[in-house]
Each structure stands twice: as C-alpha cells, then as structure tokens.
Amino acid sequence: MNAAVLVKDGSEATITGGTVTSEADGANGIFCYGGNGGQNGAEGDGTTVTIRDTVIKTTGDGSGGIMTTGGGTTYAYDLDVTTGGRSSAAIRTDRGGGTVVVDGGTYTTSGLGSPAIYSTADITVSNAVLTSNLSEGVCIEGLNSITLNDCDLTADNTKQNGNATFLDTIMIYQSMSGDADSGTSHFTMTGGSLTSKSGHVFHVTNTNAVITLENVEISNEDSDNILLSVCDDGWDGAENEATVNASAQALSGAVLVGSNSTLTLNLTNDSSFEGYVDGKITNANGETVSTEAGTVSVTLDSTSTWTLTGDSYVTEFNGDAANVVSNGYTLYVNGTALTGTK
Template sequence: MNGSQNVVVEGKNSATITNSTLSASGVGNRNNVDNAGVMLYQSMSGDAGNGTATFTSTNSTLSIQSTSSIYKSAPMFFVTNTSAIVNLKNKTLKFGSGILMSIKATSEWGNNGHNGGNVTLNADSQILNGAINLDQLSALTFNLKNGSTYTGQINNDQSAKSVKLTLDTSSKITLTGDTYVSSLEDADSTYSNINFNGYKFYVNGKALNA
C-alpha cells in the first residue's frame, strides 16, 4: 500500500492480523498529522460507534516502507481521540522513526481538552523497540509478559496524564532515555529485569535508581 497506513481502526471496531505480512507507506490524509503504520482514532463523523478500538496481531510482520517519504518520521502506532487496546504477540515491526507509539490529541479530531488517547498495550512473547510519547491528555497502561522485551524511553518529556507499567519476571526493559511512569508493578522485586543503561527511571516522581 503506497498511500496509506497499514491498518486504521476507528471507534468501537477491531482489526486482527494473524500469520500475515503487511507493508505500507504510512502516509495519512490529514497534512501529515495521521502518518503512521497503524492508526486508532475516533473521527466523530458518526460512521463508527464510540468505544474502545482494538488492534490484535500475532505471528506477523508489519512495516512502514523504507522508501516512504515519512519512513524516518512516522510512528509505528498513532492513537488519538479514543480508548484503544493493542495486543501484540510474536510480531515483527519495521519502521525508521524510532517512535513506537505516539498517543496525543490533535486539532483534527474531537473536542479540545478531551481528545487524547487512552491506550492499553499488551506485549506477549514480543520484542518492542522505540520511544513511547504521550501528551498531557493521554494515558498508557503497558503490560509485558512471557519473555517480552522493550528497548526505549517512555514519557521522556514528563507530559503524560498517566503511565502504568507492568512486567512479569521473564520480561525485560532497557532504557534509551529517562523514563517517567506513574506506577510500576514488577514481579521481580530486585528490578534485575530493568536495564537502566545509564538513564533514570522515575516512578511517581521518584527515581528508582537514585
């Protein structure tokens, strides 16, 4: 797909990708506002019910084409003006921006002050890389289990409404920048599954590795 995202889910709808390979330019149609590999949103146009948008992918590959003009700028996932659940299991993600997920309000959809994103990201046996960025109207619950790994930085600019991170003992994260979360539930009480990598990890304002 040369002129679109791979998948777009609007409102109370869902998309499931299994044992498949998808590749797209990631180019949206709103003056670069909606460029992404996958977009979850609510347009408020009335053609999709309000509710939670769900994207599930297992044993698949999803790519933003390296030849795309936005390859180095578009996030893999973009969520705005909706609640969303993203379920990923044993999935390969290929993108060049270094931004795994962008969760934020825009002037394009929703009512100002109430149009951020509220995302639950579930990683199961999944390798994830890239920054997760949120604005002040947006929230994230990030769950890693069954040997999942995440390498990146979360809420680096401290702007998010809230971020909840949960890890089981088999899952690991490696920081590539200072990370700020509202709460942390780590089944490993020694935090040996967190590689601070020289960066700070703040939980509710207090550095875990002070």
C-alpha cells in the same frame, strides 16, 4: 451505492475466479450491503458474499476492493486486490459495520487516505500480504476491531490526509463523524511481520484502544524510531487512552504519551522493550503537541525486561526493578528515580 458487483437485500452470493475491474469514482469492486441503513451496531439482513481466487482492481476515488457496510458479511479467500484511488482501502468498511473474514491473498493500495484495511466493522485477516504505498497500513475507527494472524503488513505513510497531523502505520482513532460508534477499539496481531517505513508504528488518538501483540516481527524504518504515540491529533470529543498487551513480543523505539493522555503497557511471557517513555511530542507539521508525559503504567512480569534508551517517566511501575536495564539512564516513577535497576 455504486460497485462493479453489488450484493444486498438478504442475498447470498458466491464468486469464484475471474477478474473484477472498476474505473469510476465511488465504485467499489465487490460491495456487500447488509441493509441496516447505516445504523452502527444494528443487525443486518443476512446479506453474505463469499469470494475466492478473484482478481479485483479499482482505480477511482472512493473505490475499495471489497466493501462491507450495513451489517453485511464478507468471506474472502486468496484474492489479488489493488486500488489506486483516494479513500480506497483494499479491505474497506463503512457506516453500519458488519463482519469481514479474509484468508490468504494480497491487498495493495497506492492512493491518499487508502490504508490496506479500514475498519468500522469486525475484521479478521489471516495469511495475507497487506501493503499501503502512501497511507496508513490499517485504520480502526471507534468501537471496531482488526485481527491479523500470520500476515505481512507494510506501510509507507508519507502524506497526511484530512485532519491527521501525524504519519503512522497503525492508526486507531474516532472521527466523531457518525461512521462508527464510540467505544474501545481493538487491534490484535499474532505472528507475521509489521514493517513501518514512515512515521510512528502505532498512533492512538481520540479513542480508547487495546493493542494486543504476540510474536510479531516489527521493523521500524523511520529515523525517529517512534513505536507508539498516544496524544491529541486533528479530532476531539474523547480521551486518548491505550492499553498495549505484549506476549512473547520484542518491542523497540520511543513511546510518547501526551500530558492529557493515558497508557497502560503490559509485558509478559518473555517480552522485551528497548526504548523510553516520554511526553515531548511534535507532530508531522512541526507543531508541539505535548511537553511532558501523561498517565503511564508499566507492568513487567518476571520473564520480561525493559532496557532504557533514554530517561523515562511513568506514574506507576509494577514488577521487579532488576528486570529494568538502566543502560546509563533513569526511570522516574512519579518523579522519583527507581532504585534496584541493573
């Protein structure tokens, strides 16, 4: 373990103000290690870091801003964190997980494979500005979670890293490396803004993911306008499964579900979806991943609508067909055109 500040062995550390700088590879700014030996799901030894009003800057590879592993607990308030190296998430976790609670501050990365947040833990961030200038905005691996409340997240993922064959802003996956237990991944975002400058807004592969969105301002600046892809990528060993729960949420763009993949899309509480569902998928390398849609279930409550921007293919539709605006296109349910649409 290497860091500018390392806290372990059941210690409780409080840091207020000041500047923490790290220039070496593998040297996190603040490292909270909970002592569980990297055993995912195991309790830590009580190691806790509370840090506020501090500037943290790292420039080496493998050097996160605030790092939590081994079941540690980190509370961070109003930090200014920047990282420049490869594999250097501003809010970083690794094997053994832990709990991270962040309120306020700015978190900026510019390295390859360096999202603003990388989660193999349970992470909650509120009222923060999160920016990734080269990589995904956030990554969740396996049985872990990220919750964002009133945050502004921007990502410009223009270069692939490792096994990845897609570019995306929210990546939810399982690498099978042992860094995270397999299970359901959770991404929850309430309020704030999500700006995706390159690639797909959401990408789910090799895991089961639940994405919950409420009143988020989503801006997709990529010309392909792909909201979500659920499909094969550079990892295997598990299914590609996603559930998207949208409440009081406007969604737009293509939803792509691979032929061996599954999506459940639930729109409630005056939500709207302007887009289409299909299974024709090409990755960032120009390779064909899928040619037809997999298993897709869409549910609209009585207050929510779907406006088609292309012919769409689902296996199940629940709701009033009158809440589907055909816009000159056709919604096929198990190969049969849905009637009664507007």
